[in-house]
Amino acid sequence: MNDTFIISIVTFIYFFSALTYLTSFIFGTKQLDRAALVVTVVGGIIHTAAIIFRWIHSYRLGIGHAPLSNFYESLVFFSWAIIIVYLIMRKRYSNSLIGAVGMFFAFLPLAYASLSGKVIADIQPLIPALQSNWLISHVISSFLAYACFAISFGSSILYFLKLKSRATFQHILPDLDFFDDITYKMISIGFVLLTLGIITGAAWADCAWGRYWGWDPKETWSLITWLIYGSFLHARLAGGWRGVKMSVISIIGFMAVIFTYLGVNYILSGLHSYL
Amino acid sequence: MFKKIYTFFASLKLTIFLFLFLAATSILGTLIPQGLNPEQYQELYNPRLFSIFDFFNAFDMYHSWWFTLLLVLLSVNVVFCTFPRIPRIWRLTFRGKKIIDDSIFASSPIRKTIALQKNTPGIEQQSADIIKALVATPVKEEKDGRIYLFAEKGRYSRLGIILVHLSIIFILAGGLIGTIWGFNGQMLIVEGEQSDIVTLFSDAGTKKLDFSVRCSDFAIDFYETGMPKEYRSDVTIIEGEKERISGSIRVNHPLKYGGMKFCQATYGIAGVKNLQIFAKNTTTKDEIILHLNMMKKVSLPESDTFFAIAKFSPDYEGRGPAVLGVVIESDRPHDIFWIFGDNGKTDNQKAGNFTFTLKDFEKIYYTGIQVSRDPGVLLVWFGFVTILAGFILSIFLTHRKMWIRISENQNGGEIKIAATTSGDRKDFEKNLERLLAASVAE
Numbered sequence: 175m176n177d178t179f180i181i182s183i184v185t186f187i188y189f190f191s192a193l194t195y196l197t198s199f200i201f202g203t204k205q206l207d208r209a210a211l212v213v214t215v216v217g218g219i220i221h222t223a224a225i226i227f228r229w230i231h232s233y234r235l236g237i238g239h240a241p242l243s244n245f246y247e248s249l250v251f252f253s254w255a256i257i258i259v260y261l262i263m264r265k266r267y268s269n270s271l272i273g274a275v276g277m278f279f280a281f282l283p284l285a286y287a288s289l290s291g292k293v294i295a296d297i298q299p300l301i302p303a304l305q306s307n308w309l310i311s312h313v314i315s316s317f318l319a320y321a322c323f324a325i326s327f328g329s330s331i332l333y334f335l336k337l338k339s340r341a342t343f344q345h346i347l348p349d350l351d352f353f354d355d356i357t358y359k360m361i362s363i364g365f366v367l368l369t370l371g372i373i374t375g376a377a378w379a380d381c382a383w384g385r386y387w388g389w390d391p392k393e394t395w396s397l398i399t400w401l402i403y404g405s406f407l408h409a410r411l412a413g414g415w416r417g418v419k420m421s422v423i424s425i426i427g428f429m430a431v432i433f434t435y436l437g438v439n440y441i442l443s444g445l446h447s448y449l
Numbered sequence: 450m451f452k453k454i455y456t457f458f459a460s461l462k463l464t465i466f467l468f469l470f471l472a473a474t475s476i477l478g479t480l481i482p483q484g485l486n487p488e489q490y491q492e493l494y495n496p497r498l499f500s501i502f503d504f505f506n507a508f509d510m511y512h513s514w515w516f517t518l519l520l521v522l523l524s525v526n527v528v529f530c531t532f533p534r535i536p537r538i539w540r541l542t543f544r545g546k547k548i549i550d551d552s553i554f555a556s557s558p559i560r561k562t563i564a565l566q567k568n569t570p571g572i573e574q575q576s577a578d579i580i581k582a583l584v585a586t587p588v589k590e591e592k593d594g595r596i597y598l599f600a601e602k603g604r605y606s607r608l609g610i611i612l613v614h615l616s617i618i619f620i621l622a623g624g625l626i627g628t629i630w631g632f633n634g635q636m637l638i639v640e641g642e643q644s645d646i647v648t649l650f651s652d653a654g655t656k657k658l659d660f661s662v663r664c665s666d667f668a669i670d671f672y673e674t675g676m677p678k679e680y681r682s683d684v685t686i687i688e689g690e691k692e693r694i695s696g697s698i699r700v701n702h703p704l705k706y707g708g709m710k711f712c713q714a715t716y717g718i719a720g721v722k723n724l725q726i727f728a729k730n731t732t733t734k735d736e737i738i739l740h741l742n743m744m745k746k747v748s749l750p751e752s753d754t755f756f757a758i759a760k761f762s763p764d765y766e767g768r769g770p771a772v773l774g775v776v777i778e779s780d781r782p783h784d785i786f787w788i789f790g791d792n793g794k795t796d797n798q799k800a801g802n803f804t805f806t807l808k809d810f811e812k813i814y815y816t817g818i819q820v821s822r823d824p825g826v827l828l829v830w831f832g833f834v835t836i837l838a839g840f841i842l843s844i845f846l847t848h849r850k851m852w853i854r855i856s857e858n859q860n861g862g863e864i865k866i867a868a869t870t871s872g873d874r875k876d877f878e879k880n881l882e883r884l885l886a887a888s889v890a891e
């Protein structure tokens with residue numbers, strides 16, 4: 175049994191958890207919400223074990239490195255980061271619908287990684303440019319930031335769902351403020367983590383290429399994302415913007431995140447195109 | 450007039466406009482490839498588009514005057530936003546710690562008055578518990594028969610936001626200093642040779658260093674899979690006649706000297722040495738191995754001809770490594786032909802009476818070392834540290850102050866509550882109400 179097999183099981187666990195959350199939301203049963211949480215935690219523990227297993231395995235192959243170095247590993251870590259962020263934010267904002275959306279977002283990258291067949295799951299040795307401790311902190315902070323943004327994106331979508339849905343559906347959804355609050359909190363934490371991600375990335379670039387900033391497409395797109403969320407924070411804190419406008423910026427911001435993560439590699443090219 | 454200019458530069462609208470405009474133009478810069486040469490652009494775009502793009506410096510956008518201007522505007526904006534706020538934040542942070550302050554109960558943003566119907570025992574303890582739950586253990590003072598309780602927490606939180614905003618100035622200033630007084634380029638050095646010339650990236654000019662870099666060896670290590678594991682240049686810095694330092698430059702492990710940084714960037718094959726060519730005389734069946742280097746002729750046995758190698762190709766026409774052999778007769782080239790290895794795919798090369806096979810050779814590499822000097826980089830790191838410190842202060846700390854005044858007499862009396870928070874006010878008020886409801890005071 176290898177880690178990619180375990181990860182494909184975790185994929186199904188998360189899907190199951192998302193369904194359980196959704197059922198709990200539709201029927202309003204608290205027990206199902208707790209059951210879904212248990213499923214999520216079990217999935218999370220197995221997920222963590224798979225990552226550690228892969229890490230150890232890479233050492234056995236004599237090419238030991240943290241499993242954060244290729245596209246497959248980044249998808250697996252992205253999903254893991256979403257689980258972590260969800261479990262933390264759940265303490266304050268427990269609602270089955272957020273759970274369903276969070277689990278669905280954790281499921282998506284894993285589903286793509288294990289089912290698409292296009293993503294190479296082999297453990298590969300590290301090319302020289304990736305042999306850096308800055309890279310590890312860079313990837314961890316960036317993906318935790320992306321996870322926060324994913325949840326804020328989900329919450330903004332739910333905001334519009336609440337706003338536009340029919341009356342019968344309306345009353346089972348939480349207040350607009352509830353979603354607005356999640357969007358804001360997740361973005362402020364995500365913004366700090368993204369800043370940390372950009373800084374550690376700059377430190378890595380300085381080591382590897384002798385310049386901390388070179389306007390290559392990946393760097394530039396991370397800056398674009400940072401600028402979009404930066405305008406979000408200012409519009410909210412100092413401009414008093416709330417609600418619809420904020421949800422729109424949050425959705426645009428997440429588009430920029432996805433483009434930074436995937437679009438740059440598939441559409442544009444640059445120094446980062448090893449992924 | 451000055452007021453107008455001030456309001457413009459201090460406005461948050463300008464900030465958001467600059468953020469979004471910088472984002473939009475940066476997107477353009479990732480769609481239009483940067484830093485190609487004019488011919489390549491003319492191939493990509495039609496003449497009209499080319500001249501429009503060229504006019505707006507779209508081919509080196511991030512270094513254009515207008516992009517720099519946007520960044521300068523942002524710095525001015527931050528300065529105008531931040532400095533006027535400092536006195537108020539300073540006051541909120543460092544002053545107003547008076548325990549006995551009757552005016553605070555009328556002016557504080559969060560305030561509440563609760564009337565007491567009768568003498569309530571334990572009211573002081575309950576008040577202290579509420580303060581402790583919301584802020585911290587209070588201090589107590591008494592004056593004119595009234596009890597004053599006060600507590601404060603997370604005092605430096607508001608300084609965080611100043612740090613965050615100042616850090617932007619440090620980072621942008623550091624970046625500007627780097628572009629003006631720094632440089633970035635590449636030097637190519639063949640193994641065993643030295644160089645003091647850096648080809649600059651920006652304007653394609655060159656820069657002569659005060660010292661030379663000699664590369665004694667360049668090596669690549671491979672993993673078993675054939676993927677590269679390490680690129681390494683062993684170099685020595687030579688100033689005048691003196692060898693200053695020696696070391697190896699690997700990817701992610703640059704060498705620093707003279708305020709400059711040397712990074713492993715690229716490599717290539719400059720030529721070959723210690724060639725061994727197997728030569729066989731087809732008539733006498735004599736076999737010999739010729740040891741030679743590039744462009745050095747050797748004489749072939751039992752003939753009045755010479756032989757030399759003129760060129761090396763790492764993979765000639767997909768047929769593997771090959772050298773260009775020249776047979777020279779009385780100083781006049783007689784025959785020129787490619788000589789391949791002994792891999793069975795190619796026939797041995799015939800020239801005159803001889804067939805030749807490439808037996809062995811050593812590659813001579815050249816290494817490409819990126820050389821950069823950035824006098825602004827320290828300021829940028831400093832800005833990075835201050836922005837993170839600022840975030841930590843403003844996120845992990847919330848500045849809260851809370852006062853309670855208990856005035857009791859025979860008929861009852863009143864409790865006055867006042868509080869300020871740098872965090873979520875609604876949250877604070879909600880918690881306060883919850884605690885009050887649970888206490889006997891209400």
Ligand code: HEM
Pocket residue numbers: 362404407408411412459460461462464523526527528529530531610613614617843
């Ligand atoms: C260019 C980079 C800038 C960055 C990275 C930045 C960052 C931030 C952040 C993260 C916050 C939220 C702080 C918190 O969580 O409490 C904030 C708030 C704020 N910023 Fe900026 N800012 C920038 C530029 C500006 C400029 C140019 C202005 C001036 C118009 C400005 C004015 C403000 C104001 C008024 C607040 C609200 C402060 C409060 O609510 O206490 N910022 N800024």
